Amino acid sequence: MSIANYDLSKEIANLLVDPKAYTDLDRLHATYTWARANNPVGRATADGHDPFWVITTHADVSAISRDNVLFHNGDYSVVCRPKASIDHVLATTGSPNIVRALVHLDGDEHKNLRALTQSWFMPNSILKLDDRIRTLARAITGKLQQQNGEVIDFANDVALHYPLHVIMDILGVPQEDAPRMLTLTQELFGSEDAEYKREKQRQGEVDSAMGKALMSVVADFKDYFERLTEERRTNPRNDVASLLANAVVNGEPIDEVSRLGYYIIIATAGHDTTSSSTSVAMWALSRFPALLPRLQADPSLIPQFVDEALRYASPVRHFMRTATADTEIRGRTIRKGDWLMLCYGSANRDEAVFPEPFEFNIDRKPNRHLAFGFGSHVCLGQHLAKMELRILFEELIPRLKQVEPAGEMDFIASSFVSGPKHLPVRCVMQ
Structure with a gap:
């Protein structure tokens, strides 16, 4: 069978790289569903992009994620961006990736750098954060009590800020600098969204402008974290910034590029x-009225509610992998150097793993979602994320009388990391 038989249509290929497509989830998931059934390992040739394979089933995404020898993160861009954008970053930095963080590393280098902070994010370590997180959750509940019955933008006014304050505490960024970190995060992950992207991105050639804007964001991160590093070398504290400022691997201080990447991945993805996922959980409470009384009657179901919100949200839309040798997947010949798109949103709607995958069902147990990835690159902060979601809804659900939708959920235009940008709801409190 020739490779042409595996080709996805130009329409599908262009949709998968179009940031606006990730704001229309019905259309996106219809495409994923078709691909899983008809061409689960399809070759895409999108305008302005290098060709790539599109991986849409849970089994294949899991298998590729597990095999870190055959499929590398760092050999080419881990995000599917226009070729001109990648070329600009490559010419500027010598790497196809704008930073050198854990998600861009492979083998022992990834293992050794990940080990530096892994203990900070393990279940036993984050237990000490319970009081701090619960205090924040209670403050949110109190604010909603003051706004009782008013329409609020839950995504923008609540969900954006709650986990931000937690991760800034862990990292060691002063709370007064949290808004700056939020803006930079939005410019990094929302670089394709008109509401978030930098003005610089609108200048010059369209394809290379993204790379230029992203490099500008990274430069601002670098300026901030270089100052923080110097401060923590002089006055170390019990925080991750102090650890990174003074980190040593194999008897040598970690290099500046790796340190910056580490700071950025924690400060943004954290x-x-x-x-x-917090916004999607609230959306579910507003759209499915039977959920709230059920969770109030049995709070032990909240962790399952959280897991289902994570599956449903799948905020990381994709990561790319690069084949290190010729191989086969479902009879398709993947050549050394080929680029593969792992579609987590599709894997988390795979009918073979999740019966009635488009239903929001808190009774899925086990819930084998891939919202945090899989394998050695699984999200470092997965336990913290689940804890934050669980605590917020443990505090909020008993005090809610009703949650009503007050408009449609609006998504960030991004093919990489995308979630609700606006979620208008009316919360009636007890």
Whole structure:
């Protein structure tokens, strides 16, 4: 069978790289559903992009994620961006990736750097954060009590800020600098969204403008974290910034590029994806009235509610992998150097794993979602994210009388990390 038989249509290929497509989830998931049934390992040739394979089933996404020898993160861009954008970053930094964080590393280098902070995010370690997180959750509940019955933008006014304050505490960023971190995160992950992207991105050639804007955001991160590093070398504290400022691997201090990547991945992914799942959980409470009384009657179901919100949200839309040798997947010949898109949103709607995948069902147990990825690159902060969501809804659900939708949920235009940008709801409190 020739490779042409595996080709996805130009329409599908262009949809998968179009940031606006990720604001229309019905259309996106219809495409994923068709691909899982008809071409689960399809080759895409999108305008302005290098060709890539599109991986849509839970089994294949899991298998590729598990095999870190055959499929590398760092050999080419881990995000599917226009070729001109990647070329600009490559020419500027010598790497196809704008930073050098854990998600861009492979093998022992990834293992050794991940080990630096892993203990900070393990279940036993984050237990000490319970009081701090619960205090924040109670403050949110109190604010909603003051706004009783008013229409609020839950995504923008609540969900964005709750996990942000938690991760800033862990990292060691002063709370007065949290708004700056939020803006930079939105500009990094929302670089394709008109509401978030930098003005610089609108100048110059369209395809390379994204790379230029992203490099500008990284430069601002670098400026901030270089100052923080110097401060923590002089006055170390019990926080991750002090650990990174003074980190040593194999007897040598970690290099500046790796340190910056580490700071950025924690400062951004440490809250952005959690806020998206928080909004989707509230959306579910507003759209499915039977959920709230059930959770109030049995609070032990809240962890399952959280897991289902994570599956449903799937805020990381994709990561890319690069084949290190020729191989086969479902009879398709994948060549060394080929680029593969792992579609987590599709894997989390796979009918083979999740019966009635488009239903919001808190009774899925086990819930084998891939919202945090899989394998050695599984999200470092997965336990913290679940804890934050659980505590917020443990505090909020008993005090809610009713949640009503007050408009449609609006999504960030991004093919990489995307979640609710606006969620208008009316909360009636007890």
